[in-house]
Amino acid sequence: MSTVLTKIDGPVGIATLNRPEALNALNNELLDALADALEGWDSDPDVRVMIVTGSQKAFAAGADIKEMAPKSFSQMHAENPFGRQMDRVLRIKKPIIAAVAGFALGGGCELAMALDILIAADTAKFGQPEITLGVMPGLGGSQRTPLAMGKAKAMDLCLTGRMMDAAEAEAAGVAARVVPAEMLMDEALKAARKIAAQSLPAVMMIKEAINRAYEMPLSQGLAFERRAFHALFSTHDQKEGMAAFAEKRKAAFRNE
DSSP states (O other): OOSEEEEEETTEEEEEEOOGGGTTOBOHHHHHHHHHHHHHHHTOTTOOEEEEEOOSSEEEOSBOHHHHTTOOHHHHHHHOTTHHHHHHHHTOOSOEEEEEOBEEETHHHHHHHHSSEEEEETTOEEEOGGGGGTSOOOSSHHHHHHHHHOHHHHHHHHHHOOEEEHHHHHHHTSOSEEEOGGGHHHHHHHHHHHHHTSOHHHHHHHHHHHHHTTTSOHHHHHHHHHHHHHHGGGSHHHHHHHHHHHTTSOOOOOOO
16 A cells, blocks of 8 residues: 555645554655655646645654664664655755644654645644653754744643644644635645646745745845846746736746
């Protein structure tokens, strides 16, 4: 049985985590398959947006503890399990939507936060419970949580291991929006199609610019944004988009 189910819906690639017996706990096989799928779509000109989702019970209920438990420090350091696949996911240039229902805990929460837009079902539960296992977050949980929600709430989640519901996640800035569980994929697809209808060069520039905001001082981020903005004036889509606006018609972007 494949640990990641994939399909293409028009311009949208959809990857569904598929380890139901383990509530989609992340293991190396699943993360390799996910990274392979996303990289394939990143190089496919017909796919412009991606969605990663799980089941109604769980987006991913953490990393596979049974796979990690026997490993030593030297093995973890040498093999970098999970981290090497996460690095591949972070290099994807096209936008990725996380459609999250049920549990998104530990590595599952970290994966969801690492993606570009997180749409949560009202049943979603988020948390970083690694402290209860005698360890700490290892896929960005101690770094992305304070960036998203501030030091106090990040400390609370990571040091107590408690869960927060979808409403708290939205208020904290983790989820972009919360929707009824039965509408999760409809809303994710609606957002994906709206993005896919835009100029792909501009979409990818925006993703890169926003990600750069977390990695450089404001002055450098503003300079990067300005250069990227100016660069888009070399594209067909900029000329078409502005002409369409002036002529009060819908733009026909060619993604070039």
